[in-house]
Amino acid sequence: MSDWSYWAVQTLNGLQLSMLLFLLSVGLTVIFGLLHFVNLAHGALYALGAYIGISAATATGSYWAGFAAAPVVVALTGILLYLGLMKRMRRAGPMNQVLVTLGLIFVFVDIFRLVWGDIAIGTVEPALFTGRSELFGVVYPTYRLFIIGLGALVMAVLALVLSRTQLGAMIRAGVDNDQMAACLGVNVEKIFFLVFCVGCALAGLAGAVAAPVFSAHPDMGTEILISTLIVVVVGGMGSLRGAIAGSFLVGFAQTFGTVLLPHVASLLIYALLALVLVFRPTGLFPARA
Amino acid sequence: MFRQSLLKTLTVLAILAAAIAYTFTTGYFGKELVIEAATLAILAISLDMIAGYGGMISLCHGAIFGVGAYTYAGLTVLFEVNPFLAFAAAIVVSAAFAFAVGAVTARTHGIFFIMATLAFGQMAYVLVFENKALGGDDGLAGVPRLDVSPLGLDFNNSVQFALFAVAAAALSYAAAAWVLRSGFGRTLVGIRVNEARMKAVGLTVWRTKAIAFAISGALAGLGGAIAAQQTMFVSPELMAWMVSGTVLMVVIFGGIGTLVGPIVGAVVWVFLKHEISSATPYWHIVAGTVLIITIVAGGRGLYGQIEYMVERRRLKRLAAAGVPSTATGREDETHA
Numbered sequence: 194m195s196d197w198s199y200w201a202v203q204t205l206n207g208l209q210l211s212m213l214l215f216l217l218s219v220g221l222t223v224i225f226g227l228l229h230f231v232n233l234a235h236g237a238l239y240a241l242g243a244y245i246g247i248s249a250a251t252a253t254g255s256y257w258a259g260f261a262a263a264p265v266v267v268a269l270t271g272i273l274l275y276l277g278l279m280k281r282m283r284r285a286g287p288m289n290q291v292l293v294t295l296g297l298i299f300v301f302v303d304i305f306r307l308v309w310g311d312i313a314i315g316t317v318e319p320a321l322f323t324g325r326s327e328l329f330g331v332v333y334p335t336y337r338l339f340i341i342g343l344g345a346l347v348m349a350v351l352a353l354v355l356s357r358t359q360l361g362a363m364i365r366a367g368v369d370n371d372q373m374a375a376c377l378g379v380n381v382e383k384i385f386f387l388v389f390c391v392g393c394a395l396a397g398l399a400g401a402v403a404a405p406v407f408s409a410h411p412d413m414g415t416e417i418l419i420s421t422l423i424v425v426v427v428g429g430m431g432s433l434r435g436a437i438a439g440s441f442l443v444g445f446a447q448t449f450g451t452v453l454l455p456h457v458a459s460l461l462i463y464a465l466l467a468l469v470l471v472f473r474p475t476g477l478f479p480a481r482a
Numbered sequence: 483m484f485r486q487s488l489l490k491t492l493t494v495l496a497i498l499a500a501a502i503a504y505t506f507t508t509g510y511f512g513k514e515l516v517i518e519a520a521t522l523a524i525l526a527i528s529l530d531m532i533a534g535y536g537g538m539i540s541l542c543h544g545a546i547f548g549v550g551a552y553t554y555a556g557l558t559v560l561f562e563v564n565p566f567l568a569f570a571a572a573i574v575v576s577a578a579f580a581f582a583v584g585a586v587t588a589r590t591h592g593i594f595f596i597m598a599t600l601a602f603g604q605m606a607y608v609l610v611f612e613n614k615a616l617g618g619d620d621g622l623a624g625v626p627r628l629d630v631s632p633l634g635l636d637f638n639n640s641v642q643f644a645l646f647a648v649a650a651a652a653l654s655y656a657a658a659a660w661v662l663r664s665g666f667g668r669t670l671v672g673i674r675v676n677e678a679r680m681k682a683v684g685l686t687v688w689r690t691k692a693i694a695f696a697i698s699g700a701l702a703g704l705g706g707a708i709a710a711q712q713t714m715f716v717s718p719e720l721m722a723w724m725v726s727g728t729v730l731m732v733v734i735f736g737g738i739g740t741l742v743g744p745i746v747g748a749v750v751w752v753f754l755k756h757e758i759s760s761a762t763p764y765w766h767i768v769a770g771t772v773l774i775i776t777i778v779a780g781g782r783g784l785y786g787q788i789e790y791m792v793e794r795r796r797l798k799r800l801a802a803a804g805v806p807s808t809a810t811g812r813e814d815e816t817h818a
Binding site for chain 1: 539586587589590592593594596597598600601602604605608609611612723724727730731734763764765766767769770771772773774777778781
């Protein structure tokens, strides 16, 4: 493999990780921004998406059944959590929210172990995207290209909705100043709820998409949670731009860190987080200045 | 504000007496549980000092605990330093690490503070995990216990070591209570209640926060150095962020901002975990549910709820006797 194609593959790896992180963090960041809610259980929802995706794919024999079922089931789970628990924690302050959702992580991890067992389970890629693709002499797994494409698509759709539609304007108004938006006739509660559902669905989608690459295991949500939180905090809470910038920073720092500085790679993203917090305590692109 | 009430004194003495009695009557495994509860109590007291009274929810206390354990283990195993010196060094190094974290994160608040402490804790974890000299992810084995033979004692005897751990926990409580009762402790509570006002009256807020972190870190390091001696082994798992999360859960479960609550929480936690784990492998689902119920029920915790009820009765009695409420030492405190 030539030197050029090696770096091209690493760049694609970075892109793929960034897109996965983006799918996870965009929901989390808008929930932070709109609801001021710290949801540590977001990672558990991602793991749930992976498990549902695998189970649905095994039951029907089609990858796409899991791809469709995961976001729906995870969003429904999110709705249950929201109505049962999170709604009453809305005004309880970040510490109580951190703790309640930390408790949820514990519960979810054991539910995964109860239902799907302790051992990691995998699934197959969809027939449409199996094998490898070759472009300009660079060979890369097709399924990973699909992840990159899907992430870019979601990014584009969200950017369009947020910047060009009335719904997007209402969401931005809610993030900026929820009380003022409510005074101007925006049904902020309804928007909150909608955003929460979409955020959960995207976490489920990310899980289903990630399942063939990284097999599903009970701790997968806890493992990705920290990276996702770093994306959100580095990017600045509540903004799409922040989630995009944060995903790319963390995704590439992690990928190239592993290649270039294997011993301190995992240190890199924490150092990035610490630097941003110390010098820009609200992140790079906070929704509210 | 911290007040060493009669209820606090009685509860601490009762737990102390129970721990000593249990140590003498139980078997080997029971003594291990006593030591585990004592080290967890030290760590929980240390976290409650800054989280409950200073309003700083730290997610790096597991890492500080690990720094203490690794300093003790590294010095004794790799450099064959006298265990007593290593013990003192563990406390000093943990305090220094905590001071640095406290100083750097002093400007951040709320979720950003939680994330910043998480970042520093994880950095310490990764550094230890990747450090081959410290054994990497295998950890360090063969950690010696303190050599107390000149005193005619032997810490390899599990009764004596368990009593040592219990005594250390009791001393940690006394030290934390002493700090919180001092002017410094009141300043710390002042920062939690109204940081802007403390700044306005001329306080260097970051320094107070960093010193509070250092004192708390010294206690956490003490707990770590004892934990390293208990298992005679240290591994990076001591420093993982879920350890910090667990300690926070213990503090909440017992009652944050009460100083006694964390001890109650640690004892109940260790013994409950042992009982449930022997019946089912799904201990976490119980722990998570208990935590969620504690928060939804008002977040006062086991001991905190009792103290709240006792305190409310005392205030009612005082009010009935015509004592103005300002003289009762009560203020509007919230743990936001």
